[in-house]
Amino acid sequence: MRSCDNDPRSEAFSAIRSSGYLSTGKCSRAVSHLAILSSPSRLDAEGVTYITEVRYPGNFIITQQAQHHMVINVGSCMTQSVNFALTGDSLGRPNFIKCPIR
Numbered sequence: 001m002r003s004c005d006n007d008p009r010s011e012a013f014s015a016i017r018s019s020g021y022l023s024t025g026k027c028s029r030a031v032s033h034l035a036i037l038s039s040p041s042r043l044d045a046e047g048v049t050y051i052t053e054v055r056y057p058g059n060f061i062i063t064q065q066a067q068h069h070m071v072i073n074v075g076s077c078m079t080q081s082v083n084f085a086l087t088g089d090s091l092g093r094p095n096f097i098k099c100p101i102r
Contacts, residue, residue, distance in 0.1 A: 037070060037072075038070075040052070065090075
């Protein structure tokens, strides 16, 4: 599952943290530091949109910058993550703030 950054309701995921559900109080993107698995029913209850995708051997998935995502493997799995940028891609966000606790 991954949240849809182009959907305004994705901001609801941050609201989960600020509501006390995931509160750490130290970082505006604190949810990125937590090893959590949010159920679809919880995301639905908070109004967070998401996409569920199934991939098979030889397939890949591309996530966008600052996009929350989680992976659930069924069976044995060997994975590799690769960060890359295409010509014209921005390497940062103008409003990005480096987390002080990382």
